[in-house]
Amino acid sequence: MMKQEDKYNSYEDEIDLFEFWDGLVQEKVTILITIIASLLMALIFLLLSDDVYEASAKVQVQQVQQVQQVQQVQLQKGEEAKPYVSIEPASKTAELLSGISKANLNEVKKVDGVLIVTSQGINKTQLVKNVENTIGLIKERHAKIFTALSSSGVKSVLPTEMIGNVTVTDQPVKPKKALILAVAGVLGLMLGVFIALIRRAVKNRHQKELVKA
Numbered sequence: 001m002m003k004q005e006d007k008y009n010s011y012e013d014e015i016d017l018f019e020f021w022d023g024l025v026q027e028k029v030t031i032l033i034t035i036i037a038s039l040l041m042a043l044i045f046l047l048l049s050d051d052v053y054e055a056s057a058k059v060q061v062q063q064v065q066q067v068q069q070v071q072q073v074q075l076q077k078g079e080e081a082k083p084y085v086s087i088e089p090a091s092k093t094a095e096l097l098s099g100i101s102k103a104n105l106n107e108v109k110k111v112d113g114v115l116i117v118t119s120q121g122i123n124k125t126q127l128v129k130n131v132e133n134t135i136g137l138i139k140e141r142h143a144k145i146f147t148a149l150s151s152s153g154v155k156s157v158l159p160t161e162m163i164g165n166v167t168v169t170d171q172p173v174k175p176k177k178a179l180i181l182a183v184a185g186v187l188g189l190m191l192g193v194f195i196a197l198i199r200r201a202v203k204n205r206h207q208k209e210l211v212k213a
Helices: 004-026 028-048 068-076 090-097 124-152 177-212
Strands: 053-060 063-065 084-086 104-107 114-121 156-158 161-168
Touching: 004 028, 004 177, 028 177, 053 124, 090 104, 090 114, 090 124, 114 124, 124 161
Parallel strands: none
Antiparallel strands: 053 114, 053 161, 063 084, 063 156, 104 114
């Protein structure tokens, strides 16, 4: 059986909850103004921000015939002998050229020996040039490596080449307008509630001081 004191505390909690909601309702104008102000700031930011597009292309890393001696060693170790291998791991190419290329390089994880080259900016023509120039750097590097290895009997099976064409996004990839507006609305609501609670607390304190006086 619930004690009388527990009933009283539960009743007080319910009253506090209703007072909390009533306070927010009374301060609805403050909350609404805060949300609108937050959304307006987000809109101004979006209007002042440039649309950013992305150009991208996939590059097949040069494939070479594995040296027979290496295949024999792999078989002796119980490993799978691969007749064809990339002239250089795609991840290593991306790591070494990322610092000097105008585009970003990343290894395609699910496809062996394939790089994806991307460039972001506001000028679509320049983005395509950045990707094409970076692909040129990749080809030059792999050509030098192949020249150095050709003396050991390594033969080329597939050259380093672009798969398809350079593609450019029709829609901007940045800024993400819907996401920014949604976050601004949520933050405006949270800030509005916070301000409303402070205003209610100040009003209640002022009323208590008047009653005591």
